[in-house]
Amino acid sequence: MSTALDQLFVNLKHWVVSRFPADWQLPVGMLISAGAIIVVFASLFAITVLAERKGLGRIQNRPGPNRVGPFGLLQPLADFLKMLTKENIIPQAADGLIYFLAPTLVILPTLLSFSVLPMGRNMTAVDVDAGLLFFFAVGASVELAVFMAGWASRNKFALLGAMRAIAQMICYELPLILSTVAVVMVAGSLSLSGIVDHQAGYYGGWLARWHVFTPWGLAGFLLFMTAATAESNRAPFDLPEGESEIIAGHLIEYSGFKYALFFMGEYFGMMAVSGLGITLFLGGWRPPFAGLEWVPTYLWFFGKLGVCIAVFIWVRGTLPRLRADQLMNFAWKFMLPLTLINLLGAAAWHYTADWSFLGATPARWLLGATLLGAPYLALSRRLFGGHGIGPRTYRFAT
């Protein structure tokens, strides 16, 4: 029963595909997968936007959208209609073709990157052997779209935003990729399904062997998510569209549906990197504890995705934005060294796996924690203390 439920969508696809002649089966299968990805993530986008608006609202002590439909559930539909019916403005001085292409280009790579994510058992649209590489290669082209938008708008704020976006994305690409190298190293595979399979099994028979439950995995996950936040231009790294300085950066001239596409691109990007983070560190579609295998695997994946998105929203509701040069400093002087050290941590964990004396696990944890904690303290102290940044005391006159 549980496998039937788990493999429901897989079987459904196979059933539909098997209705077609053999020559057609491959393209039809692809079309079905692509259609499923678009439909699922587009509706997820709508839900996320609503959840974000509601969540931010609650964080800020207000109810959030609650007028359209019951509890405001139809708000995404209203937003969609608004975006669709808004006037499409193209600035006279803009480079029309590039201006038009940019929003489409921002959507495509993220949609492509969904295709390699295993979203459940046997639920990878295209199971590429070097899925991780494909993901990053495709994801990097978002930068191009952002720069196209900024350049073609012929607006100074857009240009500043595009410059910021390029600088930020390029310098966070490195820690993003390096933080995944540890996983690749330990799992010995570039295939995302392979990495998920590597996280099968349970520690002590109950806790899943997810990478995040190791010292290097935890550090790697945090580093990865930080870099992913920057990569998807989310707060507190939303400099490219810093609305208080350069208003919306590269989006400043966009309106109507083109703007909606950019918006969608940002959320798709966020979901894609969250999905990757889940796959690499959170066991993909695998349950966290033993005895929970009866829950369909795709529910685990999307549940984890939901949690990740909630954290994104939470962070966005709390933190102020960094400055451009601090962002770079953070990437190059903090994230990059830590990701490199994390490789070491992963290696240490890997090679101490055969320790079997009493208290071996705490000892391994201690080793990992020192290996990562000490550089963390040193680097962050350099990052803040080097500029005399810290809490202060104040004197009073009476």
Place this chain on the structure above:
Amino acid sequence: MNLPGTGIIKGMVETARNFVGSYHDPERLTTIEYPEERLTQPENARSFPMLIFDDDPVKGLRCVACKICEKECPPQCIYIVQDRDERGKPRKFPRIFDLDISVCMSCQICVEVCPFDSIKMNTEFELSTDDRFGRLLLHRDDLAKSNEYYHQIHATEAAEVDARLADEKAKAEAKAKPAAAKPASPVPTAAKAAAPAQPAAPVKSPAADKPAAKPASPAEPAAA
């Protein structure tokens, strides 16, 4: 400095507390969903001026067209034309009393300078319209509001005003008929306490208990 990152975590905890709190703590979720829920307006609330009348919306207007408010109005939003009778003699009554509430800034100075307690502040605030001259330029008859309405929206203040007017009327009567020195009601003594400009406590005068206590007709105190 302490462990780097603690400040951020402290902030995250605070926002999480507010997130949860907004579901159960009315101190945190203070939003009122306006058209369905309404706050009760405090007694002192004010929006735009109105003209008080007793009994009859036209004849009972307390306004005597003295034009003091027109003169004192800082943004000059009041326009008054005194009424004249058939022979051209001015009457103590406004033929035109226009108040442009798109110019008015609700400063209440007209209320303060009015010696006849005739112009008071309304509390009605749902006035938005697309008709600039039809609905935002209020004429005498739009402005006229009954004393009962005044009692409804500003109970304490209206009671004081009624007591004061009754007192003045009694005085005027006493002056006019020195022989009949005894006013019929115990109103003046109670009202005297309320009359000075220090309403430290809401004074309960008999006049306050019966809202439309029929104070003097508007023009008389000035005539006396």
Place this chain on the structure above:
Amino acid sequence: METLDVIKTRAEAAVPGAQLALAPNGAVPAEASLVVDSAHAAAVARFLRDDPQLQLDYCSNVTGVDWLEASIKEKIKTRKLVDGVEKEVEETVEHKRPGHLEAVYHLYSMKLKHGPLVLRQRTANRVDQVRVASLTPVWRSAEFQEREAYDLFGIVFDGHPDLRRILMWDEFQDHPMRKDYVEPDDYEYEPTAHDDVLDKARRHYPVEEHP
């Protein structure tokens, strides 16, 4: 703080050639003010700022005042004339004061926490000799405020680093805070209940119908 007379004599000693005068104040606090000639204004200002007993390091307020010629006649500002005998005789002296502009500076000391000392510079007339010395080099806080006085009153501050209009737009021609300024008939009158505004609006938009 020392009395204004003491300050005056000390300032005259410190800045040779400075012509200082006291301007009385009829209001209740009766803070008189020190009138300084524009040629020595900066030097006197520096003295006031740097003198160890005064240390008026903080220039709080800078503004202009427009004194019309016509309004002088009925003024009884200088009525406290002292005769040969020390008696206060109320006389309404009719002496003609030419119209002039005035730049007024309110000085305080943040170090010694005293003040105010009111410093005034006067122009010769209101038309062409409207230059006074800028005190921005002495107190930076005068920068925008002198620009404002220039903009709204037309007082030209010699030595101001960046004397441009500040509140009105650059192409604006007149000085709206002057007493004889008449607002140009060039904005859209919002028709109200008032006759004069309606009249103006009708004059400005002759074709349009106004209710």
Place this chain on the structure above:
Amino acid sequence: MRPDSAEPDLSALSTGDLVVESPAAVPAPPPPATSGFELTPKPATAPDADRGLLEVAIGPHHPSTHGVFRLNAVLDGERIVRFKPVFGYLHRNHEKIGENGTYLSAMPYTDRLDYFCSLSNNWAYALAVEKLAGLAVPERADYIRIITAELTRIQNHAALIGFLLQELGAMGTPLMYAFREREKILDLFEALTGARMMCNYLRFGGCRCDLPAGWLEECRRVVEGLPRFFDEFENLLSTNEILMARTQGIGVLPPELAVSAGVTGPMLRASGVNYDLRKVDRYGLYDRFEFRVPLGEHGDVYDRYMVRILEMRESAKILQQALREVPGGPIVDPKVKLRNFRPKAGEAYGRLESPKGELGFYLISDGSTNPYRYRIRPPSFINLTILEDMCQGLTLQDALVILGAVDIVMGEVDR
């Protein structure tokens, strides 16, 4: 237009004509002014383009300019080379309006100066008029003034910090918390004065009306809740690493420059200068209350933020003391006439510590019902004098944070 310049010539006012009249003449001479003095030519911008600098107009419509305000920034990359404020978009010649009306009729207009702190504006104006006419204020009225002024200070500082964090990119969360508390204070104002923001409450020699029944209890309740809010605010912000990194060492204002530039209020005290008019001038009854003046050391944006936080805490202390002992008695000097108020000829400069700095009113009376000269010393306008100096060499992001920490309200800046 002067009356002597015949018919007002409208065409001369339109910029279109000026373009036609100044053809290819290289340095276009400034248009001849009617009164015979010239406009100083604007600094040339041509070299900037050659140096590859980017000139960006921030505003008049920009989310961080707190209204309609323009900053002409010349950027080298993202670094500020020049940063010139352009004022006047909200200019309505408030001073002229004040001179055209009676003393009383200027009072409601003072609400609109700094529309966050109408009650301290009222007080500053009342203070100046009372000084001019030599009026005394009853004790009860002074207590009410202090209570309302300190409530105003708290809500202004809270909202300002919210806006500052908005500029830092914090998605409005601190702003919403600030507004949540501010609402409670505005409700108090509404119950007392009838309006939430445009209070128009004070009169010369006292207040307009007495406290409504139950107001003091309500106020005590709100004041008791304030420390909890301050703690929450500080937990959220004060030690946040990003906030510290963004604000510490940014926009440093040395005390000497601050004094010379006439900077006042929390900004001055953040630079370490101990100058609080509540202590210096001792207006009202402030010397009856025990409170301290927080002083910064570095004079940067973080100090400005912290000084405001600490000032709010001190204000709450003043409120607690004041609310304990509000005396009875009249609330307004009965001798003061509402109409036909004519102070003796003369002049007075009254000032007080408004939340934004020293708010002064300079009045010259000629003995009539209207002030002859009515001048406002707007603190946030004068605090902007050194904006460019503080932003020099920093990035655009910092510049807007510095602007946010100056605490401007365009109603007051442009008047």
